[in-house]
Amino acid sequence: MATTHEPAAGTLSALLQEDRRYPPSDAFKAQANWNDPAIYQRAEADPEAFWAEQAKAIDWFKPWDRVLDWNVPEAKWFVGAQVNASYNCVDRHIKSWRRNKAAIIFEGEPGDARVLTYRDLYREVNRCAAALKRLGVKKGDRVAIYLGMVPELAIAMLACARIGAPHTVIFAGFSADSISDRVNDCGASFAITADGGWRRGSKIPLKDTMDRAMESCPTIQKVLVVNRTDDARQVPMKEGRDVWWHRALEESGAEIVEPEALDAEHPLYILYTSGTTGKPKGMLHTTGGYLVGTACSHKYVFDLKEEDVFWCTADVGWVTGHSYIVYGPLANGAACVMYEGSPDYPDKDRFWSIVEKYGVTILYTAPTAIRTFMRWGKEYPAKHDLTSLRVLGTVGEPINPEAWVWYREVIGLDRCPVVDTWWMTETGQILITPLPGITVLKPGSATFPFPGVKADVLDENGKSVPLGSGGYLVLQRPWPAMARTIWGDPERYKTQYWTRFPGNYFAGDGAKRDDEGYFWLLGRVDDVLNVAGHRIGTMEVESALVSHPAVAEAAVIGISHEVKGQALAAFATLRGGFTGDPAMVETLRNHVGEKIGAIAKPDKIFFTSELPKTRSAKIMRRLLRDIAEGKVLGDTTTLADPTVLASIKQQYEESE
Numbered sequence: 157m158a159t160t161h162e163p164a165a166g167t168l169s170a171l172l173q174e175d176r177r178y179p180p181s182d183a184f185k186a187q188a189n190w191n192d193p194a195i196y197q198r199a200e201a202d203p204e205a206f207w208a209e210q211a212k213a214i215d216w217f218k219p220w221d222r223v224l225d226w227n228v229p230e231a232k233w234f235v236g237a238q239v240n241a242s243y244n245c246v247d248r249h250i251k252s253w254r255r256n257k258a259a260i261i262f263e264g265e266p267g268d269a270r271v272l273t274y275r276d277l278y279r280e281v282n283r284c285a286a287a288l289k290r291l292g293v294k295k296g297d298r299v300a301i302y303l304g305m306v307p308e309l310a311i312a313m314l315a316c317a318r319i320g321a322p323h324t325v326i327f328a329g330f331s332a333d334s335i336s337d338r339v340n341d342c343g344a345s346f347a348i349t350a351d352g353g354w355r356r357g358s359k360i361p362l363k364d365t366m367d368r369a370m371e372s373c374p375t376i377q378k379v380l381v382v383n384r385t386d387d388a389r390q391v392p393m394k395e396g397r398d399v400w401w402h403r404a405l406e407e408s409g410a411e412i413v414e415p416e417a418l419d420a421e422h423p424l425y426i427l428y429t430s431g432t433t434g435k436p437k438g439m440l441h442t443t444g445g446y447l448v449g450t451a452c453s454h455k456y457v458f459d460l461k462e463e464d465v466f467w468c469t470a471d472v473g474w475v476t477g478h479s480y481i482v483y484g485p486l487a488n489g490a491a492c493v494m495y496e497g498s499p500d501y502p503d504k505d506r507f508w509s510i511v512e513k514y515g516v517t518i519l520y521t522a523p524t525a526i527r528t529f530m531r532w533g534k535e536y537p538a539k540h541d542l543t544s545l546r547v548l549g550t551v552g553e554p555i556n557p558e559a560w561v562w563y564r565e566v567i568g569l570d571r572c573p574v575v576d577t578w579w580m581t582e583t584g585q586i587l588i589t590p591l592p593g594i595t596v597l598k599p600g601s602a603t604f605p606f607p608g609v610k611a612d613v614l615d616e617n618g619k620s621v622p623l624g625s626g627g628y629l630v631l632q633r634p635w636p637a638m639a640r641t642i643w644g645d646p647e648r649y650k651t652q653y654w655t656r657f658p659g660n661y662f663a664g665d666g667a668k669r670d671d672e673g674y675f676w677l678l679g680r681v682d683d684v685l686n687v688a689g690h691r692i693g694t695m696e697v698e699s700a701l702v703s704h705p706a707v708a709e710a711a712v713i714g715i716s717h718e719v720k721g722q723a724l725a726a727f728a729t730l731r732g733g734f735t736g737d738p739a740m741v742e743t744l745r746n747h748v749g750e751k752i753g754a755i756a757k758p759d760k761i762f763f764t765s766e767l768p769k770t771r772s773a774k775i776m777r778r779l780l781r782d783i784a785e786g787k788v789l790g791d792t793t794t795l796a797d798p799t800v801l802a803s804i805k806q807q808y809e810e811s812e
């Protein structure tokens with residue numbers, strides 16, 4: 157099962173010596189949505205009643221018979237209820253004054269901007285839903301969406317949700333192979349893409365990549381194509397398959413598609429995430445509980461007010477964007493900024509110019525971005541008025557105290573609370589997090605489980621460790637936005653998450669609680685890496701490498717990286733006749749780019765004549781990590797050939 161990865165020497169002790177404390181200011185506390193710590197006891201006394209209370213924030217077509225059916229690991233939330241996510245994110249707001257409130261404030265990378273009010277969003281979602289229906293999309297059909305960060309992405313998701321067709325959004329950085337793997341795994345019959353997208357001043361050829369993917373996607377019947385980069389003439393449209401989005405929506409006119417009354421457990425979406433095998437897992441999220449969990453956490457973790465301007469900088473291709481750009485914020489009727497491009501285009505102050513331009517009040521970003529900004533220097537944020545900001549959030553990986561304090565002081569002008577939120581694709585919603593009007597913050601700690609959530613830290617044998625110790629993070633009670641299963645593989649869902657510690661959800665993260673019970677996340681304890689906030693499985697990259705004719709064997713490990721948190725290093729053994737020279741490094745990096753996407757290209761590739769293996773031929777990545785980190789080698793007695801190590805070490809040191 158899981159192999160423990162020791163946190164880098166000194167990390168833990170340094171973290172636990174952190175003695176800075178940031179209590180909420182009196183002014184913040186006074187206005188906060190939740191400012192009474194009694195909320196924790198209230199939720200703990202009756203978690204189901206707590207979630208039922210939160211569920212009142214959602215509009216249901218039919219109320220539930222029971223809040224929860226729980227047969228480990230199968231959860232059904234709001235059993236018997238009927239609901240629609242699109243209705244909750246759009247229709248209900250246009251029945252109120254919010255109809256003219258900004259829903260999506262879009263900033264294109266080239267500098268174009270577009271504001272969609274809830275009324276506009278309603279019209280576009282209906283037009284898109286009508287177009288999908290005309291193309292033949294039916295309730296239950298899977299729709300693959302491969303788009304950059306443009307409003308059409310949110311519109312497409314909500315249109316799918318409206319008619320009960322689960323979407324699977326594929327991050328625009330993924331390769332053709334990654335698209336076809338996902339499309340084929342879930343048997344999607346429709347797809348939505350764009351001619352291209354803007355990134356760092358260039359056009360990303362989305363349609364080309366999609367076309368290559370479609371060569372091995374026999375289930376896809378139609379592809380809707382958004383015109384984003386005006387490459388209309390350059391993009392070939394396949395007769396009978398490809399349809400321009402703008403034409404199709406024009407044809408829809410002002411057609412209204414009534415939102416389907418869906419069972420609370422109707423699939424809302426499938427989102428693929430990396431695991432410990434070569435094959436990504438399609439996490440299935442359903443409707444009612446997911447809406448409750450995302451809307452509630454969004455409102456209380458960020459202390460959302462009606463007049464806030466919320467900006468989550470994640471890509472909608474990841475779960476953060478699903479939960480906190482689309483479903484949570486829109487269900488709450490929030491004004492959401494959506495930015496298409498890169499933080500350094502045209503210059504390194506782009507984020508701060510957006511904050512100033514739109515008066516962003518809540519900013520939610522990743523530690524890797526914060527560390528990048530630290531590197532670029534204070535002069536970039538200093539060019540802009542950031543006084544509109546009032547709450548800052550981070551997600552995706554552990555945040556080092558130094559970056560946390562920088563974020564608070566330089567971006568938050570030393571007055572905004574910073575909420576470090578722990579969760580995963582599988583959890584759907586934020587689960588371990590401060591509440592900004594209640595929690596005394598400690599830089600680097602995600603602090604405490606959200607009300608109603610029960611987490612613990614266990615040792616190897618499943619025993620809760622005493623305060624002050626570390627172990628495996630588990631969740632001990634279901635929560636509404638939890639993934640229900642892995643699409644097509646319920647067995648893997650069980651073994652992956654629910655058998656390591658029976659009755660507990662095994663997150664795959666190491667954690668420690670300090671003597672006051674604060675949770676400190678310590679990174680993954682399995683063969684899953686977190687590179688610049690992107691989750692990548694070592695096995696996926698290894699399979700990509702060995703699929704190249706030059707590679708006989710490969711092992712991939714994570715090495716610490718100042719900005720990205722972790723970077724990928726690969727050890728490869730080449731077949732006879734191939735040379736491990738710099739050209740081969742480039743060839744293999746590009747090959748991984750083709751197989752998975754640029755995010756999975758190893759930073760470093762080392763060529764070795766052999767890899768360290770156990771007698772049962774399992775590659776011992778732990779030893780490779782030790783070599784890469786220059787550590788004294790751990791236990792090597794299980795190695796089939798102990799001499800291999802010295803040789804790899806030497807080759808590694810020579811190539812460094």
Ligand code: WT7
Nearest residue numbers: 551552553554576577578579580581677680691
């Ligand atoms: C993994 C999940 C859900 C948001 C984006 C990532 C790591 C996430 C934190 C945090 C320490 C964190 C964990 C987790 N992670 N947030 N605040 N502190 N680690 O989603 O791709 O499913 O990755 O990200 O290791 O297991 P994901």
